Amino acid sequence: MTSSRSNEGRGPLYRLYASRLRRQIDADRVPHHVAMMIDGNRRWARQLGFETPAHGHRAGAAKMVDFLGWCDDLGVEVVTLYLLSGDNVVKRDSAELADLIEIIAGLAGRLSRRGDWRVQHVGRDDLLPDFLLAALRDAESRTEENTGLHVNLAVGYGGRNEIVDAVRQIIAKHDARGGSLEELAASLTPDVIGEHLYTRGQKDPDLVIRTSGEQRLSDFLLWQSAHSEFYFVEALGPDLREVDFLRAIRDYGSRDRRFGK
Numbered sequence: 001m002t003s004s005r006s007n008e009g010r011g012p013l014y015r016l017y018a019s020r021l022r023r024q025i026d027a028d029r030v031p032h033h034v035a036m037m038i039d040g041n042r043r044w045a046r047q048l049g050f051e052t053p054a055h056g057h058r059a060g061a062a063k064m065v066d067f068l069g070w071c072d073d074l075g076v077e078v079v080t081l082y083l084l085s086g087d088n089v090v091k092r093d094s095a096e097l098a099d100l101i102e103i104i105a106g107l108a109g110r111l112s113r114r115g116d117w118r119v120q121h122v123g124r125d126d127l128l129p130d131f132l133l134a135a136l137r138d139a140e141s142r143t144e145e146n147t148g149l150h151v152n153l154a155v156g157y158g159g160r161n162e163i164v165d166a167v168r169q170i171i172a173k174h175d176a177r178g179g180s181l182e183e184l185a186a187s188l189t190p191d192v193i194g195e196h197l198y199t200r201g202q203k204d205p206d207l208v209i210r211t212s213g214e215q216r217l218s219d220f221l222l223w224q225s226a227h228s229e230f231y232f233v234e235a236l237g238p239d240l241r242e243v244d245f246l247r248a249i250r251d252y253g254s255r256d257r258r259f260g261k
Contacts, residue, residue, distance in 0.1 A: 014243070021246035025074065029253035031206035033078040034071055035221055035228070038064055040212030040236030047236075054099035059238035061107045068111070068151060070245050078150045078202055080122065082220050083107070086158035089127045101128075104155055105135035112139035116148030122198035123157035124165070152199065159222030166196035199224060207252045209245075211237045227259045 010018075038060050045056030064081055071079050083104050089097065112119050121136040128136075136155060170192060174184045194200065204224040210216075213234045217225070231248040233240065 018243050018246060021243060021250060024250050025246065026253050027075065030075050030249060031229075031252055032076070033080070033203050033205045033207075034076050035080040035082070035205040035208045035225070036064070036067060037082045037208065037210035037218065037220055038237040039210055039214055041238060043212065044236040044238045052099070053096050054103070056238060057096075057100055057103050061103050063238050063240055064107065065110065065114070066242070067240065067245065068114075068117070068149060070242050072115075072117075072149045074249060076149070078152070078205075080152035080154055080199070080205060080221065082154045082157065082218075084123075084155045084157070085219060086124060086127055086156055086161055087219065089156055101132045104153070105132050108135050108139040108153060111151055111153075112142045116146045118143045118146040118148065118150050120150065120152050121155060122152045122162075123155045124161060125156070127156035150202070152202075154220070157198070157220070159217070159219045162198050163193070163223055165198075166193050169196045194223070197223060204228065206257075207231060207248065209233060209248055211235055211240055227257070229255055229257065 041056035041060035042053040043056070044059065045053050048055070050056065061083075064083075068079055068081075084100060088100070092100070108119060108121075111117060119136075119139040119142075121140060125133055132155070136153065139153075167188075170188065171184065174187065179187075199221075204226070205221060205228045207230075208221070208225055208228045209231050211233045213232065215230075215232050221228075229252055231251060233244050233248065235241065235244055
């Protein structure tokens with residue numbers, strides 16, 4: 001694991017508190033898969049008086065590099081970052097979207113050169129411009145043999161679309177085999193659908209974190225988060241601190257996960 005604790009510039013009391021939080025975390029109860037909804041970048045930029053949201057998105061992207069380092073330090077094995085939804089692609093202002101595309105492409109390249117991390121794009125290719133799609137594919141190709149932290153970049157992503165795409169794949173495969181409609185209906189199970197999601201082969205997220213105080217899913221990992229734990233942080237995305245993350249992990253470790261039992 002690559003150490004990346006970003007306490008530089010923090011006072012001794014902060015460092016002492018962060019150290020105390022780490023000691024309170026049970027290594028056996030650290031989540032395997034953490035999903036992060038980075039939110040509040042635009043509000044952060046507006047509150048600081050910046051003319052465009054791009055300043056907030058750049059600060060949020062930089063914070064996600066720190067966040068991944070914190071996860072890696074604790075032994076988290078998979079992280080999914082929600083960076084750009086399918087709705088964002090359609091509904092965001094064109095100038096802001098252009099900035100976002102450039103920022104996400106740069107983040108993908110930066111992560112692909114970070115130690116032994118493996119980068120994977122999860123989302124619809126057809127929603128993305130060629131420039132961004134090429135950057136994501138390049139990051140995947142450069143890191144495909146890496147065995148460290150697995151980083152899913154949810155870009156052009158929508159949970160409902162993901163489920164629709166999975167069902168379409170299942171139908172297409174069944175049709176190619178010449179199966180009947182009755183056989184198709186009988187074959188549809190949660191496990192079969194899970195095998196056709198963008199995250200197929202990965203364990204579902206144990207913990208979903210959202211910044212900025214908002215408490216909603218926003219079409220993120222709808223299928224995979226059926227039994228996830230949720231943790232909401234008041235801090236805006238760029239203001240997220242390591243102690244906020246450590247408190248989330250400590251809180252997760254204290255919960256009794258029932259998985260529907």
